[in-house]
Amino acid sequence: MERPRKNHQCLFEIQEAQLERRDVPASNLGNTFAIVPGEITKAGDAAVIKVNLTSDLFTIPKGRATLGVAVAATTASTVQPLISKVVNGTNKSVVQPAAPGAGKAVSAAVVTTKTATPSLLNVQLNKGQKSSSYSVSVKDKASGKGNFLSGFYLPGDANGDLKVDKTDLTAIKSKIGAKVGAANYDFNADSNRDGQIDNADVKLAQSNQGVVIKVKPMITARLDPASDTGTADRITDNRNVQFQGVATPGSTVTYTEVDSKTTPVSTKADATGNYTLTASLADGNNLYRVNATDSFGQTISGLLSPVTYKTNPPGKV
Ligand SMILES: [Ca+2]
Ligand SMILES: [Ca+2]
Incomplete structure (x- = not known):
């Protein structure tokens, strides 16, 4: 049909x-739990992806979690998408400062095979808070336009079961030193997706321990x-x-x-x-x-x- x-x-x-x-x-989605399409409709403009995180979508024991968002062009698009800013409902930036070594983009296999540089978002959902909204602005590197995908993932979830626990920490620790391209490198264990598995990835997983995604x-x-x-x-x-x-x-x-x-x-x-x-x-x-x-x-x-x-x-x- x-x-x-x-x-x-x-x-x-x-x-x-x-x-x-x-x-x-x-299958094959690893720790990506949502893929949202977007389009930069006018050359040089930013497309804004709005997400509303409701409490029934997550278990966040400490009231805060770090989520990752990566953008990549769709198959037929020539756009080179970049996240230009991410703000919460009160217009405050929620992007984590880039970790040392970040910026070395790695292939976001779950989004497309194209290169995607993720941003790490500090999201907060305090006890009793029903929802929290975020806006992700995406621009083209060359001020062009086109279609892209935004993939939201759970940093620290090395085995892709959408929760972060001791199993993930053990997996990440066992791969310390692995670099993208090496046989022991695992995209999902690279919490910050900077192309190498090190202590920063362990720390990120620790900070997200107990977080469960129900999407x-x-x-x-x-x-x-x-x-x-x-x-x-x-x-x-x-x-x-x-x-x-x-x-x-x-x-x-x-x-x-x-x-x-x-x-x-x-x-x-x-x-x-x-x-x-x-x-x-x-x-x-x-x-x-x-x-x-x-x-x-x-x-x-x-x-x-x-x-x-x-x-x-x-x-x-
Ligand atoms: Ca897990
Ligand atoms: Ca890393």
């Missing part, structure tokens, strides 16, 4: 079968068996069917019938990421595109196997 897709959306595109099977496609670069969808009358074959005489699934906590989940047979319906995933949604079926086949947009602005998308409305469905007595 032909599916419209844009360059920058392909990273999290989900196959229809996976969507139904409730599989997670987030899920995935969305699942399941037709409630109770909505599927007669045989379990996705053919039903229920006009209103219910879907259940999991997405990033707080994300907006939208079901759109691809031929516009019905009006799109939306709901929000709860604090644990679960959602339920009721869709009204049109006669015959209903083919839904499912989108989930999280507070990072990241949209992931997939097609659902068709659900068919029919009077007298097979197996109904």
